[in-house]
Amino acid sequence: MAFDILKELADRAGESFSLHDKYLNAQMVRVLKTIGFDRHYTRAEGAYLYDRTGARYLDLLAGFGVFAIGRNHPTVKQAMTDILNADLPNLVQMDVSLLSGLLAERLLAHVSGQERVFFCNSGTEAVESAIKLARAATRRSKLVFCDHAFHGLTMGALTMNGDASFRNGFGPLLADATRVPWNDLEALEAALAGDDVAAFFVEPIQGKGVNLPAPGYLREAARLCKKHGALFVADEVQTGLGRTGKFLAIAHEEVDPDLVLLAKALSGGFVPVGAVIGKKWIFDRTFDRMDRAVVHGSTFGKNNLAMAAGLATLAVLEDEGLIENAARRGANLLERLGALVQKYELLKDVRGRGLMIALEFGAPRSLGLRAAWTLLEKATKGLFCQMVIIPLFSRHRILSQVAGHEMYVIKLLPPLCLSQSDEDWIVSAFDDVIADCHQVPGSVWELGTTLARHALKSKAGT
Ligand SMILES: Cc1ncc(COP(=O)(O)O)c(C=O)c1O
DSSP: OOOOHHHHHHHTTTOHHHHHHHHSOHHHHHHHHHTTOOOOEEEEEBTEEEETTOOEEEESSHHHHTOTTOBTOHHHHHHHHHHHHTTOOOOOSSSOOHHHHHHHHHHHHHSTTOOEEEEESSHHHHHHHHHHHHHHHHSOOEEEEETTOOOOSSHHHHHTOSOHHHHTTSOOOOSSEEEEOTTOHHHHHHHHTTSOEEEEEEOSSBTTTTBOOOTTHHHHHHHHHHHTTOEEEEEOTTTTTTTTSSSSGGGGGTOOOSEEEEOGGGGTTSSOOEEEEEOHHHHHHHSOSGGGTTSSOOTTTTOHHHHHHHHHHHHHHHHTTHHHHHHHHHHHHHHHHHTHHHHOTTEEEEEEETTEEEEEEOOOSSHHHHHHHHHHHHHSTTTHHHHHHHHHHHHHOEEOEESSTTOOEEEEOOOTTOOHHHHHHHHHHHHHHHHHHTOSSSHHHHHHHHHHHHHHHHHTTO
């Protein structure tokens, strides 16, 4: 019988949770069921997901930032279909492809001061590659990274993870890595002082918590790196490609990094991709002889589909003015959501840049609310934000996420094509749910009690 993937999907519709429970990650299925996120999505377009009843959801997660140009963009689909239909040679390996050359040229046109590109398959692989390039170029081994950093989950990247809950249980990790507090230039200079550091890895805005750099921090950090012979590596896997209202987030401070890392949004969400962009001398020192031409690489790194999708994605970003939209829409959201801080005592701060936005909650002042907050905190630290994202989803069909482990921060990372009505949808939904959080007793705190019970049961291993 001829293979028909759409028939197979239709025949097995509704089985995704049972299959994952049986064969993949049962704990993930448990989480989704507990918080009521176990929907069956059947279609996606732009900033929206549709479930099998036809209900439309606004996606403020965007696949962790992958769908910057929106889901299933027709221009990228067309480019990929054209490439498939052309029966091109792909991954010849003992050859160099035109598509990867074109994408490198197009990327470098967006990133002034950079000269070379290395393509790989993910953000974490871009980080691993940058570690190797930095070590090869500087002939040093030490790495410096920030508290709360997130650079991926493979061993090198995990070594530079600023959150112990990710690192625990996977050691020993790389030797020679030093953590410094975020926004602390003195600590950074102390870590660099031995002139033995290969590279300082930094996210221009930290994804875990949406922590913004203090004005001038990145520029001064780059200067210190130069002074001490360490590479300044800007991990723009999440912030890059227009997310913050500029092509790169470091452009807000006019920093000239030694290496820039991209992934996520680069292929429009269709194909895994990663890129390390950097100075020629770093690449020359790594690939320094003919017998070292393949000393670092990755089998699928420059595959045709990823490269074509990358070219199409860059075209869409420009043609649709998505970076400008991210800047404008982000500023509106920051202002409108920021106004809620005055209105609600549980909401402490709204911050961000472009369409990378955080709402931070914290302990209330009034007695009734404070008692409820303290009780919940005792049961499970950081549970409060779950109480917000659940009704946002169930009542307002907004998909969002808590910004990290034991955090009081909800992060918005929507597609950059967000419209005026999407903006209104977000503001009114948050207003409604946060208002409810101020009612004790009330449905939101009842939910909190249920969640705390689940959390306690889970800790007890039942
Ligand atoms: C700043 C940053 N670096 C690296 C990564 C890892 O990317 P990937 O999940 O594609 O490996 C992420 C993922 O969220 C990220 O946000």
